[in-house]
Amino acid sequence: MEKLSSMKNIVFLKLGGSLITDKSSAYTAKREIIDQLSIQIRDAMAENPSLRIIIGNGGGSYGHYAVIEHDVTDGIALKKNAIGFSYVQKAVTELNRIIVDSLVNKGVAAVSFHPSSAVTGNDGKIDSFCVDSLAEMVKVGLTPVMYGDIIVDSKRGSMIASTEMLITAAIEPLKRHGLQTNRVIHNGIVKGVLDKNGNVISQVSHRNFSRVKKSITKTEGYDVTGGMLHKLEESLKLAENKVQTLIINGVSARNLLKNALLDKKIIGTVIR
């Protein structure tokens, strides 16, 4: 365990729902891909022992189907369907457990961090994020894995907090605990933001955003939290606070995720 003597740098790593599940098939995890990612994460941490990662996994076909199946898109307040919260929580927790188990099996001291126990919402926006445990987990050498989750919303009863929303909301309070987020890595099915010809756009900023926006193609399958456009908008907000975002597909080339974690040159899109 380390003492908090100075600011520590952390990397947020999002494992996209489209990559780790089959979005066209309900409740189906892609276990081989998950294991490949786990190995790269372990190897990056072995090569750079000072690397501190907070992982967030998307809900993929677990989250999206559960939300629709149990009719909680607009919350649980009006329809008095409180038990819908229970079912969605079960589904997204199950996928998170698969990710954490894979990491632990590969030797990473990964632990679940459950947003529904630490984050509250109000009218579809994150209202409070208690990061005490999250910060302490990182400081004692654990690798927390959070996930897109159903959380309580004081107006709607419930809301879906996407991994992107959670990452954005965590950055400031983590700073007060001595944890500085340098980079957010979105590891998904696309190799980066693609132009109309399918080539990776290497960099996005406020200057070229309106142009880039037009060329964004829709993501496959269900996505209740908005896909690539949502990611870019959240990333541009982060860029204003000097947090760099990287969009990659970590299994599209050998050790791509590992190299991205180690801040080596790779194919992908940087948002800054």
Added chain:
Amino acid sequence: MEKLSSMKNIVFLKLGGSLITDKSSAYTAKREIIDQLSIQIRDAMAENPSLRIIIGNGGGSYGHYAVIEHDVTDGIALKKNAIGFSYVQKAVTELNRIIVDSLVNKGVAAVSFHPSSAVTGNDGKIDSFCVDSLAEMVKVGLTPVMYGDIIVDSKRGSMIASTEMLITAAIEPLKRHGLQTNRVIHNGIVKGVLDKNGNVISQVSHRNFSRVKKSITKTEGYDVTGGMLHKLEESLKLAENKVQTLIINGVSARNLLKNALLDKKIIGTVIR
């Protein structure tokens, strides 16, 4: 969903590890007993719709064996065994999921509340308990189920927070959220605190505690969190704050737990 117009009364219900698991056998849940308890909880809530319950389940043979198997009794700091945290978290979460699933299957809108995401420790004591989500869950009509869990400890790396410790730590912060704890019910394998002849002592207070202490028999199997004596000591602390504790075995007579939840007269020990 309800508006917070006035103080709401809540009951904490602990489902003892000895009752819901086979403490002499690792990772073995007693599913029939769990289902019986779930039905009684559902029926009590149906009979009194204003009843608000926060459940906490003991770790039983999941928690106790995992802690010993992965050698985290004294924390993860000194032995650099951070991954032990991962394994214990997995074990206790698994038992909690069995409880929540049982409740949901019987129609209770139960959700997991994960202490490791909201509670931190320092040198074996609870340091902070962020109850925002817990309180909001109750207010939107959910029934949170927390559990004895491994949590981060800024000195030892990790510590085990027993359900008793968690309940005691939650009561004051919940009050600030408008939730007043009236009663704590310990639902375990014993019908109450027993005297030397095996009869239930109907009441324990500071006045007769030293006498009662001598007659307490040890609980069966492993118990890393201290058994009946620990329960009584925590309960006497609560009594100082006007919170009444009840020790019962809710499956020892028909509808005993249900009647206890409805504050009807039943066989058990009251600590006040």
